[in-house]
Amino acid sequence: MKKTFLFLLLAILSTLPARAEIRVDADFPGGNVQVEAIDQAANVVRVRPDLRDTQGGWFYFNFRVSGAENRTVTFQFPVSSISFGALGPNVSTDGGKTWHFLGEKDFLASGKEFPNDAHEFTWTFGPGDSDVRFAFCTPYTQSNWEEFVKPYRSWEDVRFETLCRSRSGKRDVELFRLPYLGEGKPRFYIAFTARHHACEASANPVMEGMVAFCLSDAPEAQWLRQNVEIVFIPFMDKDGVEDGDQGKNRRPHDHNRDYVQDIYPTVKAFKALVMKESVGSQVVFMDLHSPWIRGNEHEFYYSLGPEGEPMNARWNRFREKLAENQKDGTLKYESRWDIPGGVGYNQEKTFAGNGDQASATMWARRLPNAYNSFCMEFGYALCGHAILTPETGRELGRNVMKTWADVLKEENL
Numbered sequence: 001m002k003k004t005f006l007f008l009l010l011a012i013l014s015t016l017p018a019r020a021e022i023r024v025d026a027d028f029p030g031g032n033v034q035v036e037a038i039d040q041a042a043n044v045v046r047v048r049p050d051l052r053d054t055q056g057g058w059f060y061f062n063f064r065v066s067g068a069e070n071r072t073v074t075f076q077f078p079v080s081s082i083s084f085g086a087l088g089p090n091v092s093t094d095g096g097k098t099w100h101f102l103g104e105k106d107f108l109a110s111g112k113e114f115p116n117d118a119h120e121f122t123w124t125f126g127p128g129d130s131d132v133r134f135a136f137c138t139p140y141t142q143s144n145w146e147e148f149v150k151p152y153r154s155w156e157d158v159r160f161e162t163l164c165r166s167r168s169g170k171r172d173v174e175l176f177r178l179p180y181l182g183e184g185k186p187r188f189y190i191a192f193t194a195r196h197h198a199c200e201a202s203a204n205p206v207m208e209g210m211v212a213f214c215l216s217d218a219p220e221a222q223w224l225r226q227n228v229e230i231v232f233i234p235f236m237d238k239d240g241v242e243d244g245d246q247g248k249n250r251r252p253h254d255h256n257r258d259y260v261q262d263i264y265p266t267v268k269a270f271k272a273l274v275m276k277e278s279v280g281s282q283v284v285f286m287d288l289h290s291p292w293i294r295g296n297e298h299e300f301y302y303s304l305g306p307e308g309e310p311m312n313a314r315w316n317r318f319r320e321k322l323a324e325n326q327k328d329g330t331l332k333y334e335s336r337w338d339i340p341g342g343v344g345y346n347q348e349k350t351f352a353g354n355g356d357q358a359s360a361t362m363w364a365r366r367l368p369n370a371y372n373s374f375c376m377e378f379g380y381a382l383c384g385h386a387i388l389t390p391e392t393g394r395e396l397g398r399n400v401m402k403t404w405a406d407v408l409k410e411e412n413l
């Protein structure tokens with residue numbers, strides 16, 4: 001009798017599905033994680049950002065969890081560094097299509113940020129949550145850009161080009177051109193770049209807005225098309241973006257310190273492009289970045305002004321116009337966060353190494369035909385005390401582009 005019971009019990013147990021194992025991976029474009037340990041019984045996962053060739057620490061992570069349906073799992077990060085931005089980790093339950101920061105609801109309800117000293121978070125996986133992504137920011141890779149430009153593929157007067165092949169030889173580096181439609185030489189040759197630092201994804205929705213503005217019916221957009229040539233490079237460190245690298249402080253130096261040595265093919269090709277194509281025009285250059293992890297100006301957007309005149313005065317005019325154009329925008333602009341040239345860390349020597357390095361903006365500033373050159377930084381989660389989403393980023397980008405049109409138009413008088 002006893003034996004029969006045991007046999008029956010075993011038979012029943014063997015028909016029950018085995019509980020799936022929690023799996024964590026970063027095997028997709030932009031993926032980044034180092035898995036330290038997974039405690040399947042306790043539902044605890046220990047992870048950290050994969051630093052690869054980064055000098056010092058950095059904070060980008062972007063990983064996928066599967067096999068955790070119906071579990072409540074705690075994700076622990078190293079306690080030695082700040083792990084999360086102002087709204088905590090970002091979560092996607094639809095395979096990376098849409099994202100919501102874990103601390104978003106709390107922030108919207110009470111203005112409270114995700115704790116600065118938090119080193120873990122917990123997530124309850126529903127029965128259908130077979131692919132949940134967790135990332136430091138809202139990731140943005142080649143596929144996002146492709147989706148954005150898709151409607152423009154059939155447009156006349158836009159050019160889809162390739163700047164060069166990436167360093168790995170595996171990828172094309174996109175160059176999106178809005179050719180000058182006027183007669184003779186354009187007065188201004190404008191170049192916009194993003195992702196000199198691979199992980200700085202918050203810059204790309206802003207760039208999308210800038211493109212969208214140029215292709216809109218706004219009178220300033222029409223003026224731009226008739227008076228200037230514009231090139232956009234959405235991914236300066238293309239391999240880093242797709243491979244999910246930090247990119248910032250990459251050894252031996254990162255892409256934004258490479259403007260003397262040219263060890264990265266994109267930097268070399270970009271310099272050659274601008275020098276060749278801008279002959280007879282004045283160069284306008286703006287480089288789009290994301291700042292430090294959180295706090296103060298890092299929860300806003302701001303620019304790093306050029307040292308010396310006339311560029312400094314032109315930069316101030318840009319700031320005045322931006323304040324005007326973005327005054328009803330979701331992401332509030334506070335010009336007090338901008339850092340003038342020569343103030344704080346915004347010194348040419350900061351970007352020059354031992355004279356063997358230069359940032360992109362420093363290089364462009366020294367071109368004989370430079371009109372202006374500076375970079376803007378866009379907070380990863382909170383940006384102007386509101387949440388940076390693809391929509392709010394694009395809204396800001398449209399107004400940044402309108403601002404450029406406004407200030408350049410004044411110069412044409």
Ligand SMILES: [Zn+2]
Pocket residue numbers: 196197200289290
């Ligand atoms: Zn940067």
